[in-house]
Amino acid sequence: MDADDRTREAEDRAAREAAMAELRSLLLGPEQQTLDDLRRRLDDPALRAEDVGAVLAEAFAIAQRDVHLAEALAPTVEQALHRSVQRDPEPVADALFPVMGPAIRRAITHALKGVMQSFNQALEHSLSWRSLRWRLEAWRTGRPFAEVVLQHTLAYRVEQVFLIHRETGLPLQHVVAAEVPTQDADLVSGMLSAIQRFLQDSFRMEEDDRLESLEMGDLTVWIEPGPQAVLACVIRGLPPSELRETMQEIVEAVHRQYGRVLAGFDGDEETMAGSRPLLERALLVQYTEAPRSGRWAWGVLLLLLLAGAVWITQAVRQHQRWDAFRAAVAAEPGLVLLRAEPSGRPPHVEGLRDPLARDPAQLLQAAGVSPDGVVMRWVPFQSADSALVLRRAVQVLQPPPDVTLRLRGTTLYAEGEAPPGWMASARMLARVLPGVSTLDTTGLTTPAERRLRELQARIEAVQVRFSGRTTRLAPGQDAVLRDLAEALTALDATAREAGRGVVVTVTGHTDATASAEVNRQVSRQRAERVVAALRRAGLRVSNTTPGLRIEVQGVGADHPARPERTPDDQAANRRVSFDVRFSDTSIPH
Amino acid sequence: MIKKKICMLGTSAVGKTSLVRRYVQGFFSEQYLTTIGVKIDKKTVDLDGQALTLVLWDLNGEDPFQRVAASYLRGAAGFLLVADGTRRLTLEGALRLHERLHDALEGVPGVLVLNKADLTASWAIEPARIEALQREGWTVRRTSAKTGMGVEEAFEHLARRLLAP
Known part of the structure; x- marks a missing residue:
């Protein structure tokens, strides 16, 4: 083709386009301008975004009636939230704050309900006749009790859910029910895939033919295939057909939400982390018996709490009683507590006890603890406590009623009136008394000694009177002399009895x-006159030692009874007095 | 955590299972090999701070009476082709197996493992043959499942290739 040909061809094309433009203008008229505007808007991204923005809200409002929009948006929203939290967690935290409280309260309520239901079941399984039968069965078959209970009460339970990548056999997600022993998801997923392929190869099945179920014992594995991923549920018991529908829904949801991730899956399990809640929808459980009302459990719980409170109160009171007993024993002389075990079976008490100490059983009773059933073992010993030393001295020495014993340090003081024989034996016994080094008897007296003192006082109180300056006895002195003679006679007898002079x-x-001179003579005569009168009145004196001896003397006016100022004073000084002296000044003790 | 499926390939009695046993702590019984033809183990390795779990599909050895099921190779991210270094025929058999499974293994990185390297006296693979294989593009590793020699390195080499961009 030469240059002329090309020029002609270009001219023809321009003429055709002009003709077409004219034809369009004739056919479309004013719409032509509208079409041009539309083309310009479609070609301009800014104008396009503006158009979409104008209708976006309305479009969402219409589309939200369909669940597919939420599922399609979920990964994008999750990603946006994730990035926002990574950049600055505060805005999201602020936004969530108003809903966190109610959510936490709801979660706690839910957890408490679960605990109550478990408690109810535990009580039922622990206290009922049926549980006894199951325990017997567990014992007979050698299986765990929990397994027997599960066998009898469980309709079915989905224990594990695996989401497996169909191409690689790698696990995409794995969830497990509470208290179910888990296996390694990588290996189980791989083996499930291998089994599937083994069956397909071995029995020349079509690619679309899938293994749907495996059964062994009371375990069943249900498999629900999808284009990219396979869902496998490990189920104990007999699952209902509804579970299969649930599995299908989960597989569909997984593919809707993670279709692109599954298609390009490179082994990174994090890309499927968000699928966990979907799988958890399949962790279903159903018991053959509907859980009973919690009232019974609450009642039993209340009873248990009451019983616990009573038990604690009694335990505290018992503890206080035993403390009181310990304090009483510590305060009691002659008791040493070595061990007290109230919680022993039976309770027992051990210690040392002086035979003179108070009975510990009385102390226990006084503290509020019944001695019945309490084993007591008290080893005898002699206490050095002063109260018990004194008590032991009284027990051993057996003092007469008029004798009082007192202990100061290690010296035992005896006071009062006691026979000489008792004194002698007391001195001997006191030497072997534990806790007593000396017996002090200076405070003791004998009955004879007391009698001698009484007679001494009686005799020395007597004054015999005389008439004028004579040696004649004043009137009324006879009775005095008779009484004096009797006293002197008794003094003689008592002195002899006591071995005293x-x-x-x-x-x-x-x-x-x-x-x-005159006074001396008169006074002596007066004394002799009185002695003679005493003899006449019946005085008999032995004049022996031991025994009474009478001496006579006249002292004139040397020792007046009172100063002489009046005649009465003179009359009072005309007298005979008596002085009693024991020849041995020390009274024998 | 990244996970990759690795297949162990080779003819019978070249030591595939022994290599896996040396490399990992087993979970399933080896009876699976004789029943469904595969046993699965796993090993997590740390490559410069990057954790990688290798899920090992130990396939039964191919011989005149049983063939390796190609379906087991689907989704494999890598493979170890194992031969007995004391029996030249096992190397040729392994290469034939690789050729037969070419469609399933196309583009999948692999390592050619010459096992039983501890039996130096009866070693049957000439260096020239190994060099020729390397020129063909094979990565060749000498291992001994008995002593452990080269086992970790062979797996690690493959693992690094799997993570290479």
Whole structure:
């Protein structure tokens, strides 16, 4: 083709286009401008975005009636949220704050309901006759009790759910029911895939023919295939057909939401992390018996709490009682507590006990603990406690009623009136008394000694009176002399009985009116006169030692009874007095 | 965590299962090999801080009475082609097996493993043959499942190739 030909061809084409434009203008008229505007809008991305933005809200409102929009948007929204949290978690946290509280409360309520139901079942399984029968069965068959219970009460339970990549056999996701032992998802997924392919190869099945179920014992594996992924549920018991529908829905949802991820799956399990809630929808469980009302469980729980409160109160009170007993034993002389075990079976108490100490059983009773059923073992010992030393001294020495014993340090003081024989034996016994080093008897007296003192006082109180300056006895002195004679006679007898020598000095006195010589003579005569009168009144004196001896003397006016200022004073000084002296000043103890 | 499916290939009695046993702690009984023709194990390796789980499909050895099922290779990210270095025929058999499974293994990285390297006295693969195989593009590794020599390295080499961009 030469240059002329090409020029002609170009001219023809331009003429044709002009003709076509004219034809379009004739046919379309004013619409031509509209079409041009539309083409321009479609070619301009900014204008296109503007158009979409104008109708987007309305479009979402229409599309939200269909679940597919939510499923399609979910990965994008999740990704956007993930990136937002990574960049700055605060805006999302602020947005979620109002819903977190109610969500947490709802979760706690749900968990408590679960606990209550488990508790109810546990009670039922622990306390009922049926549970006893199942325990017997478990014992007879050698299987765990929980397994027997599950066998009798479980209709079915989906224990594990695997989502397996169809091409590689790798696990995409794996969820497990609570308290179910898990296997390695990688290996189980691989073997399930291998089994599937083995069956296809071995029995020359078509590619679309899939293994749908495996059964062994009470375990069933249901397999639901999808184009890219396979869902496998490990089920204990007999599953209902509805479960198969649930599995199909899950497989469809997985493919809708993760279709692109599955198609390009390179082994990164993180890309399927969001599919977990989908699989958890298949973790279904159904019991053959509907769970019973929780009222019974609450009632039993309340009873248990009440029983617990009563038990704790009693335990505290019992503890306090035993503390009181320990304190009482510690305060009691002669008791040493070595061990007290109230919680023993039976409770028992061990310690040391002085035979003179109080009975520990009484202390236990006083503390509020019944001694019945409490085993007590008390090893005897002698306590050095002063109260018990004194008690032991009283027990051993057996003092007469008038004797009082007191202990100061290790010295035992005896006070009061006791026979000489008791004193002698007390001195001997005191040497072997534990806790006593010395027996002090200086505070003791004998009955004879007391009698001697009484007689001494009685005799020395007597004053025999005389008439004028004579040696004649004043009127009324006879009775005095008779009484005095009796006292002296008794003194003689008591002195002899006590082995004491007694000297009674009869002393004559005068007033000071006469000369000293005269007074001395008169006073002696007065004394002799009284002695003679005493003998006449019946006085008999042994004049032996031991025994009574009488001496006579006259002292004139040397020892007046009172100063002489009046005649009465003179009359009072005319007298005979008596002085009793024991020849041995120390009273034998 | 990244996971990859690896297949162990080779003729019978070249030591595939022994290599796997040396490399991993087993989970399934080896009876699976004689029943459905495959046993699956796994091993997680750390490659410069990147954790990678190798899911090992130990396929039964091919011989005149049983063939390796090509369907088991679907989705494999890599393979180890194992031969007995003391029996030249097992190397040729392995290469024939690879050729037969070419469609399933096309584009899949693999390592040619010459096992039983501890039996030096009866070693039957000439260096020239190995060099020729390397020129053909094979990565060749000498291993001994008995002593452990080269086993970790062979698997690690394959693992690194799987993670290579």
